[in-house]
Amino acid sequence: MTARPAQPTTAPPPFGAELRDVVVRYRRRDEAPALGGASLTVRPGTITGLLGRNGAGKTTALALLAGFRRASAGQVLVGPAGAMEDPFENPWAVMHTQLVREGGDVWGDDRAKDTLAHYADARPLWDGDLAAGLLDELEVDLRKKPDEMSRGKRSALGAVIGLASRAPLTIFDEVYLGMDAPSRYAFYDALVADYAEHPRTIVLSSHLIDEVERLFEDVVVVDRGRVLLAEPVEDVRARGVSLVGPADVVEQFVDGRRVLSRQRLGGTAQVTLFGAFDAAQRRRATDAGLELGAVAVQDLFVHLTRETGRDREAQR
Amino acid sequence: MTDLAGAGGAPRPTTEQARRAVVAAHHRRGVRATAEYMVGATWYIGVWFWAIALAVGGIIVAAQSRAGDVDVSALNGPAGSAKFFLFVMGIVLPLTLVVVHLASGGTRRSFLHGTVAGAAVVGVTFGLVAALLAWAERWLYDRLGWQTAWPHGQLYDDGSQFGLVLLVQTVFCVVYYLSGTTIALGYYRTGGWLGTALLPLALVPVALSELVLQSGFFGEAFARALGLDGTSAWLGLAGGVVAAALAVVLLHRFVRDVPLRAVD
Amino acid sequence: MFDGPEPIYLQIAQMIRAQVLAGETAEEEQVMSTTELATTFRINPATAAKAFGQLVDEGVLYKRRGLGMFVAPGARERLLARYRARFFDEVLAPALAQAAVLDIPTAQIVDYVLGRDGPDGGVDGVAPTSGSPTGTPV
Numbered sequence: 001m002t003a004r005p006a007q008p009t010t011a012p013p014p015f016g017a018e019l020r021d022v023v024v025r026y027r028r029r030d031e032a033p034a035l036g037g038a039s040l041t042v043r044p045g046t047i048t049g050l051l052g053r054n055g056a057g058k059t060t061a062l063a064l065l066a067g068f069r070r071a072s073a074g075q076v077l078v079g080p081a082g083a084m085e086d087p088f089e090n091p092w093a094v095m096h097t098q099l100v101r102e103g104g105d106v107w108g109d110d111r112a113k114d115t116l117a118h119y120a121d122a123r124p125l126w127d128g129d130l131a132a133g134l135l136d137e138l139e140v141d142l143r144k145k146p147d148e149m150s151r152g153k154r155s156a157l158g159a160v161i162g163l164a165s166r167a168p169l170t171i172f173d174e175v176y177l178g179m180d181a182p183s184r185y186a187f188y189d190a191l192v193a194d195y196a197e198h199p200r201t202i203v204l205s206s207h208l209i210d211e212v213e214r215l216f217e218d219v220v221v222v223d224r225g226r227v228l229l230a231e232p233v234e235d236v237r238a239r240g241v242s243l244v245g246p247a248d249v250v251e252q253f254v255d256g257r258r259v260l261s262r263q264r265l266g267g268t269a270q271v272t273l274f275g276a277f278d279a280a281q282r283r284r285a286t287d288a289g290l291e292l293g294a295v296a297v298q299d300l301f302v303h304l305t306r307e308t309g310r311d312r313e314a315q316r
Numbered sequence: 317m318t319d320l321a322g323a324g325g326a327p328r329p330t331t332e333q334a335r336r337a338v339v340a341a342h343h344r345r346g347v348r349a350t351a352e353y354m355v356g357a358t359w360y361i362g363v364w365f366w367a368i369a370l371a372v373g374g375i376i377v378a379a380q381s382r383a384g385d386v387d388v389s390a391l392n393g394p395a396g397s398a399k400f401f402l403f404v405m406g407i408v409l410p411l412t413l414v415v416v417h418l419a420s421g422g423t424r425r426s427f428l429h430g431t432v433a434g435a436a437v438v439g440v441t442f443g444l445v446a447a448l449l450a451w452a453e454r455w456l457y458d459r460l461g462w463q464t465a466w467p468h469g470q471l472y473d474d475g476s477q478f479g480l481v482l483l484v485q486t487v488f489c490v491v492y493y494l495s496g497t498t499i500a501l502g503y504y505r506t507g508g509w510l511g512t513a514l515l516p517l518a519l520v521p522v523a524l525s526e527l528v529l530q531s532g533f534f535g536e537a538f539a540r541a542l543g544l545d546g547t548s549a550w551l552g553l554a555g556g557v558v559a560a561a562l563a564v565v566l567l568h569r570f571v572r573d574v575p576l577r578a579v580d
Numbered sequence: 581m582f583d584g585p586e587p588i589y590l591q592i593a594q595m596i597r598a599q600v601l602a603g604e605t606a607e608e609e610q611v612m613s614t615t616e617l618a619t620t621f622r623i624n625p626a627t628a629a630k631a632f633g634q635l636v637d638e639g640v641l642y643k644r645r646g647l648g649m650f651v652a653p654g655a656r657e658r659l660l661a662r663y664r665a666r667f668f669d670e671v672l673a674p675a676l677a678q679a680a681v682l683d684i685p686t687a688q689i690v691d692y693v694l695g696r697d698g699p700d701g702g703v704d705g706v707a708p709t710s711g712s713p714t715g716t717p718v
Contacts, residue, residue: 010334047624059578068418069575089573091339095421103579105419107412115416121349122420124342167421189619196615196625214588214623233624234587241585282585287674292585 011125012096013080014201015169016044017065019227022074024060033072034060036225042203042218044081047195049216049233050205051301057225058205059101062173065203066099078169095124098167100175104158108147112157116142123165130194131164137186151178159187163194171203184208188215209298219297223305233297240295241277244270249288253281260295260303272299343429346422350430353413355437358405358493362438365401366445369394373453389474391453395446396470398485399492402442403522406435406496411504418576428571432564435493443486450475471529471549480549484529487556491525494563501570504577521563528555588623592631600640600651601659611641611649 024035035057042048042065052058063069064076067087077084078093087093106115120126135142138156146154159175176184192215195202206212213219219236221228229236240260243250247269260272272295277285285292369391376390410431417427454475457463472480498518503511526535529552530545539545547555582591599605614632618625632649635641640655652658679689 046626063576063578066419070573089423089425091342091423091426092335094418094423095339095342098421099419101419101579105415107416109412118349118416119420121345122417122422124338165421185622188622192618192622192625193615196618214582214621214627217624217626234589237587277585294583294585 011166011198011200012168014045014199015078015093015096016081016084016201017042017169017203018075018077018084019061019064019071020075020077022061022064022071022076024057024064024069025072033225035064035071037074038222038225038227040220040222040227040230042201042220044201045199046217047191047202047204047215048218048220049209049212049297050203050220050222051209051297052205052222053305056222056305058222059173061222062099062101062171062203062205065169066097066171067094068099080168095122096167097169097171098123098162098165099171099173100158100162101173102155102158102175102177104146104154104161106146106154106157106161109145111143112140112146112149113142115146115157116161119161119165123167125166127164127166130166131160134160134163134190137190138183152180152183155179156183156187163187163190166194166198166200169201169203171205173205174207175204176206176208184211188212191215209301210296213297216297221301221304228304236297236300237294238276240272240274240300241282242270242272242293242295243285243290244268244293245288245290249290253285253288253290260299274300274303342421343423343426346417346426347430347433350413350417350422350427351434351437354409354431354434355441357409358402358434358438359441361405362401362442365398369397370449373449389450389453391449391475395449395485398442398446399488402438402489403492403496406493407500408496410497410500414501414504414571414574415576424571424574428568431497431567431571432494435490435497438493439486439488439490442489443482443484446485447475447478447482450481451478470531471552483553484531484556487529487553487560488525488531490560491521491556491563494560494567495519495522498563498567498570501567501574505570505574518566521559521566524562525556525559528552528559582621582623589627589630589634592617592621592623592628593634596631596635597640597659600655601663603656605651607651607653607655609651610647611651613648 018041019035019038022035022038023033025033038057038061040061050058050062060069064071065078065087067090070076070088076086076088078087078097079085085093087097104115106112107118116131120128120131135157138153138160140149140153140156140160144153146157149157155175155178159172159179162170162172162175176187179187188211191202191204204212204215213233216233218231219233220230243253245268247264247267250269250271254271254273258274260274261270262272263270277292282292372394373390376393380390414424414427418424452475470481471484475481495518499511499515502514502518506514526532527538527542527544528547530536530539536545539547582588582595584591586594596605596611605611612620614625614628617623617628617631621628632641632643636643636649639652639658641649642652643649676689679686
């Protein structure tokens with residue numbers, strides 16, 4: 001395992017990823033395809049968050065990027081900027097793309113060290129020291145079989161495989177499942193630290209948006225097989241604002257905007273508004289004695305995905 | 317940051333060349349890893365198979381000599397069942413491997429090549445053990461003056477035809493192993509109903525090998541019915557190679573674009 | 581931490597400015613690296629780098645190749661000058677405008693300011709809470 005044939009181990013530049021009008025049907029005459037014309041771009045070198053409700057199509061989209069399956073229609077591209085290619089059965093693309101799925105794609109019946117040795121051999125940029133340090137920190141016992149591990153430890157094993165592979169496109173699909181809070185934060189810290197030193201593209205799908213939104217540079221929201229938005233997280237945060245202050249003043253600033261939430265305590269009100277709030281409006285609001293706050297990506301996400309659900313029902 | 321472009325350093329190969337070299341090395345590694353896994357895991361359990369085959373053979377010999385008359389080969393049956401053992405291993409092994417192989421950046425192509433290479437190594441080594449055991453048994457029987465005729469049902473008459481036993485058993489082992497793998501992947505990609513429907517297709521190479529090698533009661537009867545019972549051993553072996561090639565073609569059809577199933 | 585409405589990188593930049601202003605980080609002293617900043621606050625390193633970029637542009641920080649980020653000589657003075665200049669426009673002017681609306685005579689304001697300066701001056705709880713140097717940059 002340690003002795004490896006001499007080979008070029010220069011890391012390629014970070015990979016970007018793109019879906020263009022992608023359709024995936026698991027059955028030929030599926031009325032609700034897993035992806036129904038999804039288009040998105042993951043910028044190379046970013047940490048991109050992929051958000052979506054259960055069954056929205058996140059996992060399918062990620063499986064396409066890693067070449068795990070093929071799209072029924074549309075184009076799938078990964079690779080360095082300007083040199084993107086279809087990853088399906090493309091050795092160059094898949095050797096540099098690591099998708100970690102729930103359960104980790106490991107040999108459940110053999111000791112974890114066998115799986116780790118396999119990945120170490122298969123991944124050209126594998127960092128054994130990083131893996132060893134992380135396994136130690138997350139308290140994963142390599143002598144154990146993954147099938148005998150707790151869900152959290154098994155997830156941690158997958159997380160370590162993902163980070164140590166150092167793939168120019170590294171994707172974590174809800175890797176945190178079953179991990180306790182200290183383990184999750186240890187993973188986030190390791191992710192940020194290693195990403196800072198070894199720039200690459202990381203896609204992270206998660207339901208724990210509050211925990212991870214600060215890690216993102218870009219955010220992609222998928223809903224019912226379509227992409228609702230794909231943009232820098234700062235733009236997402238700028239899609240809304242929260243205002244706190246005297247209720248009557250606050251209400252003046254609502255001004256026909258969509259209210260995501262409204263709370264009142266005596267004469268004080270807090271509202272979360274959907275819609276951009278430009279510098280001049282901010283100024284006026286502060287001058288009027290209001291306190292401005294950011295809107296959590298979580299709140300906007302809930303709002304956006306609930307919205308489309310209503311639209312669909314309205315159409316019926 | 318280190319200077320990744322290597323500007324000003326020694327002349328480097330063009331990126332296109334470098335990429336081709338990296339991809340080729342990666343393919344070789346994937347093939348090797350797959351073949352090693354297949355061979356290693358098969359032999360890990362295969363050792364027990366041969367140990368049991370030897371033990372059963374020993375019991376048969378002991379029983380016969382106690383009855384006073386050794387007149388049947390003791391090892392022909394157990395050793396001849398190696399192909400069935402490999403059929404089962406072919407079904408069991410690839411599914412655990414294909415997922416990890418693809419998830420670690422391998423291609424279906426390198427998985428296929430590795431599986432075929434692994435099947436070849438397993439086939440030859442199992443064929444070799446079968447031939448060695450048959451030869452050793454013949455030698456032992458001759459030493460002890462036991463005159464036994466091997467039961468009909470193979471191209472060879474007895475273990476003294478070492479080369480022929482080796483070739484016939486190798487062909488069987490490869491064909492059965494690959495057909496088992498094809499069946500497993502058929503079920504993996506199409507599910508229970510279609511997988512079962514595809515079963516006969518996956519078994520065509522097995523049937524073909526039994527026919528051309530005129531193996532066993534059914535193989536012989538089948539060959540006779542088609543008028544193939546007079547063909548030479550070499551022609552039969554050539555047919556066996558065709559059966560193995562057919563098994564590879566079928567496996568390729570099943571593997572080349574197999575999607576990884578979603579995790580439940 | 582960093583819950584304001586501005587982009588996080590602006591809030592980080594503001595935090596570092598405040599540290600320099602308060603003298604917590606001396607001139608020529610090294611500040612956290614991008615990686616340290618990112619891991620400490622669990623934020624995207626690009627966000628941290630953007631904050632540093634802004635501060636370098638402003639002359640608050642400078643980069644020593646291979647060593648990291650340092651507080652620029654004269655950074656505190658520059659920041660003080662900037663915030664002093666802004667103080668009248670952004671803090672005092674709106675307050676006086678508000679006073680005019682409320683019909684508070686200038687003399688009363690002057691008295692208040694002078695009273696605060698005295699040893700026992702100031703009225704508890706009336707001291708301005710906003711308008712600190714860490715308030716709202718533009």
